[in-house]
Structure formats: structure tokens, C-alpha cells
Amino acid sequence: xxxxxxxxxxxxxxxxxxxxxxxxxxxxxxxxxxxxxxxxxxxxxxxxxxxxxxxxxxxxxxxxxxxxxxxxxxxxxxxxxxxxxxxxxxxxxxxxxxxxxxxxxxxxxxxxxxxxxxxxxxxxxxxxxxxxxxxxxxxxxxxxxxxxxxxxxxxxxxxxxxxxxxxxxxxxxxxxxxxxxxxxxxxxxxxxxxxxxxxxxxxxxxxxxxxxxxxxxxxxxxxxxxxxxxxxxxxxxxxxxxxx
Numbered sequence: 660x661x662x663x664x665x666x667x668x669x670x671x672x673x674x675x676x677x678x679x680x681x682x683x684x685x686x687x688x689x690x691x692x693x694x695x696x697x698x699x700x701x702x703x704x705x706x707x708x709x710x711x712x713x714x715x716x717x718x719x720x721x722x723x724x725x726x727x728x729x730x731x732x733x734x735x736x737x738x739x740x741x742x743x744x745x746x747x748x749x750x751x752x753x754x755x756x757x758x759x760x761x762x763x764x765x766x767x768x769x770x771x772x773x774x775x776x777x778x779x780x781x782x783x784x785x786x787x788x789x790x791x792x793x794x795x796x797x798x799x800x801x802x803x804x805x806x807x808x809x810x811x812x813x814x815x816x817x818x819x820x821x822x823x824x825x826x827x828x829x830x831x832x833x834x835x836x837x838x839x840x841x842x843x844x845x846x847x848x849x850x851x852x853x854x855x856x857x858x859x860x861x862x863x864x865x866x867x868x869x870x871x872x873x874x875x876x877x878x879x880x881x882x883x884x885x886x887x888x889x890x891x892x893x894x895x896x897x898x899x900x901x902x903x
Contacts, residue, residue, distance in 0.1 A: 667716065676713075684720035689713065721801035727754035729795045731808040732762075732779070739814045741770075741783035749779050749793060751807065757797035763806070765792050769814055788815050828889045834901035839875045843868055843891060851891035855900070858884055877902050 672693040679687040692714050734749035751760065762779045764772050769791040770783040779795070792809040829842035841853050853873060855864035863880070866873060868891075885900045 672711075684723040686718045687715065688718065689715045719801065724756050724799065724801045726757045726797035726799045726801070726804045728804045729754050729757075729760065729777075729797050729807045732793050732795055732810045734793075734810070736810055736812045739783065739812055741785050741787065741814055741816055745783050745785065747781045747783065749781070749810070751777050751795045753777055754797050754804075756799055756801075757804075758799040760795055760797055761803065762793070762795050769812075783814060785816060790814070828891070828896045830887065830889075830898065830900065833899075834903045835877055836903050837876070837878045839877055839900065841868060841873045841875065841887075841889065843871050843889075849891070851889060854888045854890075856886045856888075858886070 667688070672691075674691045676689045676691065679689075681687060690713075691711050693711055729751040732749040732751050735744075735747050739747060749762075760774065760776050762772055762774045764770060764781060768784060769787045769789075770781045773780050773782070779793075781793075791812045791814050793812060794806045794809045796806045797804045829840070831840050831842075833839070843849065843851050849869055851868040853864075853866055853868060853875075854862060855875070856862045863885070864875060866875075880902050882902050885902060887898055887900050889896045
């Protein structure tokens, strides 16, 4: 009795030249076949030279060759600043029976992906803030594996980091290029005082805010991290400010 059978070939003449057994579940078959005028007949699809052509194909038991599930992607995942670090690289480990890898970033609006097998680079959307998930699956001619466990990513623009708080101070953008805005909520009693110091504690800027907003021109300020202190109504707020 037959356990399994399938017929391969064209509707005309077929001759088998040889069978190579790669292993118990994989065979390569070399044959010749006669091609009709249309150049296509059953399994054979080609436009060869002359009446007969060589045809080589592979028979594989895909139950034995399903690609393995990759490991969870590895790479940066906590507080990703899309503006400061627009590119992030992730990797997974090579798994058995995989000819390639398929990556998925959700939501898709979080960024654009470019992969090369076990490595993938995300170009972050500078306007996206929120969580995202990244996962990967392997693939071969028999199909695809299940998805790997998801890597959860915390994506922030980091523009205006710690911009607001309950005492009514506002600082943006952060990081800054050529100017920084310091805002004061209308319910606070003015004036307020803003003081900027470098990492050594040296004060490089100090001013009163008599209105609701003060603009600090940073075009002549060296790139680096600075400490700002906003004082109003006896309350103070201190934070880090990055100048690019």
C-alpha cells in the first residue's frame, strides 16, 4: 500500500535522470521533459531551447522542516528618545531551519524598519510617543514559524522632557537648539526667577520672568547639559536641560 504519492511532470514525455537523497525527508530529482508550444504544461513552466528541457526540483517533508521560533528581540527598550537617538538596532539569534526572518513593529506608525536576517534597524517617527512592540519570526520554503515573544519598547520624543508639573512651570523644547521657552501658569503670582547653571554649578544665565513667558537665546551657548531652577511664590523646580 502507498503511504503517500504525487505525480510530477508535464502532459507529454518525461524521463528521470536521477534522484539524490539529501536526507530521510529531502530529495532532489533531475529529469527531462517535453515542452508544448505554449511553454507550460502541468508542473513545468519554462520557455526552453528546443523540444526537451532539463528540469530539477526538490521534494521536502515540510513537517520535518518547519522553522524554529526565534528568541525575543534584543536591544534598547527603556525610554527611547526618538529625537536624540533616531535609530535603534535589534537582533535575534539564529534558529534551526530558518532561511530568513520577518520582523514586525507595532504600531507601524512608531517607525520604519529595515532588516537583514537576524538584525533589524528602526528609524523612529520623531512625532510618536507611547509604547511599541517588536517581534520576529523565521521562515523558509515550508512556511513561517510562530512569532517570538514581544519586546515592549517605551518610546518618547524627549522634546520638552518633564515639560509640565503641578506647580505650573513649563520648559520646552528639551533638548533645545537655538532657544528655550520658560512658561509660567497664569494662576501663579509673578515675578518668577530662572537660573541656569552648567554641570560645574557655574551660573551662566539668570533673569526674572515678569510675564507669562521668557525666551532664552541659546545660539551662543555650548552644547551640553545644564541645570535650570525656576522659582516662584516660594516654590522651586530644578531640572536638566540639554542644548544641542
